Amino acid sequence: MTLSDVGPLLESWKAVRAVDHHCHPLRRWPFQLTAVELRSAFTEAIDPAIAERHVIHTAAYQGALHRIAAELDCDPSEVVVLGRRNAADPTGYARQLLGRTATEVMLVDCGFASPDSFTLEEQQQATGIPQREIIRIETLAESLVNDASEPREWFAAVREALRAAVKRGAVGVKTICAYRASLRLEPVDTDALGVAFSALRLRLERAQPVRLTGNALCHALLFEAAQACQELDVPLQVHCGFGDPDEDLAETSPLGLRPLFVDPAYRGLRVALLHCYPYHREAAYLCSVFPGVSMDLSLTIPFAGVEGVQAMREALGLCPTSKLLYASDATRYPEVYLVAAVLHREALAEALGELIDRGVMSRSAADAAGRQVLAENARRLYHLPNGPAS
Numbered sequence: 001m002t003l004s005d006v007g008p009l010l011e012s013w014k015a016v017r018a019v020d021h022h023c024h025p026l027r028r029w030p031f032q033l034t035a036v037e038l039r040s041a042f043t044e045a046i047d048p049a050i051a052e053r054h055v056i057h058t059a060a061y062q063g064a065l066h067r068i069a070a071e072l073d074c075d076p077s078e079v080v081v082l083g084r085r086n087a088a089d090p091t092g093y094a095r096q097l098l099g100r101t102a103t104e105v106m107l108v109d110c111g112f113a114s115p116d117s118f119t120l121e122e123q124q125q126a127t128g129i130p131q132r133e134i135i136r137i138e139t140l141a142e143s144l145v146n147d148a149s150e151p152r153e154w155f156a157a158v159r160e161a162l163r164a165a166v167k168r169g170a171v172g173v174k175t176i177c178a179y180r181a182s183l184r185l186e187p188v189d190t191d192a193l194g195v196a197f198s199a200l201r202l203r204l205e206r207a208q209p210v211r212l213t214g215n216a217l218c219h220a221l222l223f224e225a226a227q228a229c230q231e232l233d234v235p236l237q238v239h240c241g242f243g244d245p246d247e248d249l250a251e252t253s254p255l256g257l258r259p260l261f262v263d264p265a266y267r268g269l270r271v272a273l274l275h276c277y278p279y280h281r282e283a284a285y286l287c288s289v290f291p292g293v294s295m296d297l298s299l300t301i302p303f304a305g306v307e308g309v310q311a312m313r314e315a316l317g318l319c320p321t322s323k324l325l326y327a328s329d330a331t332r333y334p335e336v337y338l339v340a341a342v343l344h345r346e347a348l349a350e351a352l353g354e355l356i357d358r359g360v361m362s363r364s365a366a367d368a369a370g371r372q373v374l375a376e377n378a379r380r381l382y383h384l385p386n387g388p389a390s
């Protein structure tokens with residue numbers, strides 16, 4: 001079907017500055033980008049054979065090349081796009097692409113950073129876009145194992161560190177439990193927790209890397225984090241669905257988080273479900289029945305080709321537009337932020353445009369729904385100040 005309302009919606013939202021509620025640090029520029037590096041940014045695979053031989057044949061990457069080429073006003077071939085970007089002034093180039101994302105503020109999870117990543121202060125300076133911090137709970141907890149002799153002491157240290165982080169300006173907490181354990185939450189077994197914590201301590205004493213894995217540690221920590229978020233009045237972001245090749249995708253459905261939604265101990269907790277694919281319909285269901293739950297389609301939109309648009313349509317099946325959030329989940333290269341932002345607005349306009357065409361929504365209601373998704377919902381969820389009137 002042809003959707004006559006897509007263009008007018010996109011045009012109307014041009015003035016809307018988005019809140020990117022889940023993204024990661026950029027790589028410090030200047031740098032030259034190879035074909036395999038750019039391809040690797042549009043797959044979660046870590047086996048180099050995928051980037052070398054297969055990513056070029058995905059709808060996601062072809063779509064990404066077309067969006068980058070449109071911005072650079074060049075042919076959408078990989079060779080031409082890379083040639084243009086590598087010959088450009090790095091600062092001007094990055095500013096151009098990031099400017100096109102129309103981002104008001106970036107909420108950044110620094111857990112996925114490398115030595116060549118910007119710090120938040122550097123990123124704010126380099127991009128001109130305000131940055132706010134999201135604390136990755138597992139990374140924080142790993143850094144505090146040394147300070148505790150048993151789990152209760154450890155959790156007390158984690159909560160104290162979270163309190164300090166929020167005091168210095170962090171606006172949320174994120175858990176990556178989905179790729180360290182199962183997301184099917186189980187009640188904490190204190191014996192198993194004690195044994196697992198002792199094993200962590202032993203690794204530390206042997207100077208081995210400390211890495212939180214398994215249900216006993218990760219679920220107990222997640223429950224602690226949920227309580228801390230309630231007390232600190234910040235949302236808990238939960239990685240759901242795809243997004244990391246370490247995970248067992250079968251164990252990453254957000255439905256496993258049910259204890260957080262039904263146990264009165266967590267009443268009032270705000271949970272933001274990230275990525276969600278292929279469980280975006282399950283996520284939309286949770287948004288439709290539990291007041292504290294929101295969701296996004298980050299990563300789904302740039303990685304799933306036109307299925308990202310389909311995911312948007314399906315999310316809007318049950319999820320109220322007051323609970324859907326915009327995020328790029330972008331990292332490292334300005335191209336990724338650009339592609340995610342452009343495709344997200346397109347998917348939103350197509351899904352809402354269809355609702356107008358089908359007589360489900362008025363044009364003004366669809367326009368307002370897009371503004372909720374791009375910025376208003378996140379401002380409310382994270383208690384961010386109101387942006388410039390748009």
Ligand SMILES: [Zn+2]
Nearest residue numbers: 022023024329
């Ligand atoms: Zn992410």
